[in-house]
Structures are given as structure tokens and as C-alpha cells.
Amino acid sequence: MVAYDCYLFRMKRLAKRLLSILLTIIVVSLIVFLLQEYALGDSASYILSEDAGGSAADIFRASVSADGSLMERYISFLQAFLSGRWGNTVSGQDIAGTIADRAGATLSLAVFSVLLSVLISVPVSLVSVKPGKFPDRAASFLSVIILSLPSFLTSFFLIILFSFLLGILPPAGYVHPSVSVPGWIRTLMLPALSLSLLYAAMIIRIFRKALRENIDKPYARALYAAGASYPEVLMKGALKPSLPVLYTLIASSFSSAVAGAAVTETVFAFPGLGSLMVTAALSRDAVLSGTLVMLAALAVSSTYMILELVLFMADPRSRREA
């Protein structure tokens, strides 16, 4: 019976999340569509004046389906997006192909940077959990500094340190893993490190707060009273109930690496989706930019849905709430 209730609850929760993804897609695509509608006058005349020719005009109008009512156009726009017909960039390349070429780089950067940030932040949080001690002060100070500088400045300092002074890592570029796996890792290191310092600073700040709250809870105090040492209480009593917070932070780091690493990718001349977004903005490519925005929204909301599943499995408390 309990198992059945649990199952039912899980389905309900999952359905709610799916609904929220659907809503996200509709809202975001509507925003993108309406703004593009408003701006397309510009870019249509821009494109046509470059290409010229009467038949080109007709073809262009048909390709952006500038006929029919607003509603009809929105629906065909959404259909085109969902079926992967994303059109061409301003310079005439196939958008779907361009994105497919670059998605791998961004994805490997996201995975790498999240892994690094967990490797940095979890030990640091555990060591500096006692408030007021030296590790706490050092970690807090460093994370405030990192969080109050724009991420590209952290990247500059890493480039100066690792590329110019030590000369061990390349300052920019990307090597595809099929060419050379060590080269791939070497080119990923610096962008991943600068993203992960940012995420780690965030994780340390929030995860440590959760650890501190949990170590004062009755279940942790009971362990303490039973004779466990401070590290034991921390590892057995406080760590596990703080994990959902950590998972949430990991999900938000991952989604921001997938959706918004525009700055870091540009600093390191990294051929991913973020730098493509910047290229689209600078070359006034409304179609490419809109497609990337919708894909990012899709990626972020799917990440949060996976998070919901993970939390459900990891945290028995979340199953009890209605």
C-alpha cells in the first residue's frame, strides 16, 4: 500500500515537472517568436538587400512564413523548432549542423567543470565547517573575492598563472577528443577551472550553511551525545541530510554551464554554444540566437527535472510532503 502511494506520488510529481517543461517551452518560444516578429523587418531587409533578386524575396518570405495570422505563424514556428528545422544562419550555414558540431564541446566543458567544482568544494566545505576558525575565514574570503569579480577576470588570472608564468596549459582553443584525448583534456582544463572556481565558491557558501544547520539538529546532537567525535558527527549525521542541497547546487551549476557559459567560452576562444551565442549577438543573427535561447531553456528545464528525480530517490523526506 505504502509502495503504491509512493509510486502514485512519484507519477504525480513527474507529471507536474513535465508540465512545467512544456510551459517553459511555450512561454520561452512565445517570447522568442514575438521579439523576432518585431525585429524581423530589419533583418529581412538586411538579408534581402545583400542577396537581391525578386525570387529571393518570395523564397525568403515563404521560408519565414511571413503570411497567415500571428497565431498560425507561431504554430508553424513552434512546429519547425520541435521538428528540428531550424533554418540557416545569417552567413548561410545550417543552424542544426552548426549546433550539433559545437554541442559536444559545451557538454564536455559542463561535465568537466561540474566535476572539478565538486572535487574542490566538498572537501573545502567539510574542512571549514566550524565557524570562526582559520579554514572558515580563508574559504569565506576567497569565495567572496571570486563571487565579486566577473568570471572573465578570474579567467585572466588563471591564463596568466598557468599559461604565461608556468607555461603548462594552453591559453585558448579546443582539441577534439577524436584527435587527441590528452590534448582535449589540456584544452578543457583552464575554461573548466575558471567555471568551477565560480561554482565551487557558490557551493561552499550554501552547502556549508546546510552542514552547519544540520549539525545542530537533534539527530546530529544525539550522535554527539552518544560519544561520536566531531568528524564522525559531521560525516554521519550532517552530511547525508545536506546532500539534497548539494545536488540542487550541482544541477544549477550544470545548467548554467550548458546555457550561459558565453563569457568563459569567449575568453578561451572555446568553440561551444556559449561563444556561438555571442557570435550570433554580434552578427545580429536573430534566428540563430532565438534557437539557442530555446534550446538552453529546454536543457535547463530538463536538468531540473532530472534533479527532481534524483532528489526524490536521495531524500526520503521529499516523499512524505504532499
Next chain:
Amino acid sequence: MRGRIAAGVAIIAFIVVVSFFCASPGIADGSLRLQSPSLQHIAGTDTLGRDLAGRIGYGVLVSFSIALPVSMISLILGIILAFAFSGARTLNTPFLMLSDTMKSLPPILLALFLNALSGPGMVKLIAALSIGNIPNIARLCSARVIVLRSDGPALAASLMGISRGRIFIRHILPFLMPYLGAEAITIFSASILTEASLSYLGCGVPPMIPSIGSILAEGRSVMLSAPWMILIPAVVLAAVGIALEMIVSGLSESDSASH
């Protein structure tokens, strides 16, 4: 914690006053290119020979004049939304979904998209940075409003037949203030960073206006021979960030002490 807030405010005030006095876009002078800091040019000069202190001061004022409206707009529209919907508890779910949706669109992405549509601009930048915060503030605010409304003074006032708007302004809003203040400053400091990043990419404030981001973009190519071009803006930004962080932590401590 009052001391911490006061110290933070003092640092910010100092930076603003100094920026105000030295702010100037500078005059290009080929003979003064990339001079290191001296008595004449406290922060040195940039690649075109312009006084860097003046440009940094100008840039600080530009970022503040973007971050201030962003946090104000987010806060005011968020409060208005929270008040408008504080009558209906069922609206919490749509708020939640809306703020989830906005969370999936990082402000930097939205700003880049607006740039792709029609180029850089101040108003667009402010809009792109504010829009994501509004549903979030509204949601957090309305959750607190529901608690406060059924508590002490607000309940007594509503039993005395005082109108909803008046209760909201006199008995609910003052209790939200420390929390909203901390939230506004968090938005403020995040906006400064996002503005700097966007201007670095060339998609923030229009290129002819000096900004911290564009100074740093210029400094990147010469960061080994002219390190002051990135170090001095970095120190200024770090000081701003630490001061704001001091205010936020002071405010949120006084907020949790009042509960």
C-alpha cells in the same frame, strides 16, 4: 552587525564619491600610451593614452546607474505583483512555474538575444537584467505576506476593518524590508557583474560609453605588459563586491534575528 552594514555603506559611498570626482571618458593622446601609474595618472593610461582613473570612475558610475534601476524595478514590480496576488493563494503555483521558467533563461542569455535582435542599448540591458528577478521576488514576497497577514498587528488591523492596501503598506511592508533590502543588494551586485561581462563581450552598454567591461576587454591584449589595466578595475570591483556582501550579511542577520 550594524557596524558591518555601516562599513559596507561607507566603502560604497567612498567609491561613488571618488568616481564622481574623477569620472571622465578621457582624451586620446598617442604620446601617452600605456603609461604605468604615476602622480599625474594615478591608475596609468590605456592603449589610446587616455587617463585610466577617469575611465574607471566613469565605468563605475555607468555600472551603478544600470544596477540601481535593475534592483529597483525588480523589487517594486515584484512587490506590486505579490500584493496584487496576495488575496489568492492558488496563484502561488503559477508564480512558481513562471519563476522556474525565468530561471531557465539566464539574464546574460536574454541580453545576448536582445542584442542579436537590435544591437546594444541601455534600456534593453536594464530590461534583460530585471525581467528574471520579478517573478522570483513576487513568489518569495507572497509567501511571507501570507504568514505576516495572519499575525498580530496585520490581523488586528484587518479585524478593525482597515483596507487591504493600507494594512499592506503599514503592517506588512515594514517587516519585509530587511529581507527585501538584502535581496535588492544581491540583485544589485549580480547586475554589476553581468553588465561588466556583457560589456566585455561588446554586448552591454553601447561601445562609446566607457565601462569596466570594455576597459578590461581592452586590457586583455596587454595584460602582461600593462597589468594595471586589469588589476586596478579588479581591485575596485572586489571592493564593491566585498562591501555589498557586508551589507547583505548584516541585513540578513538582523532579518533572522527579528524572527
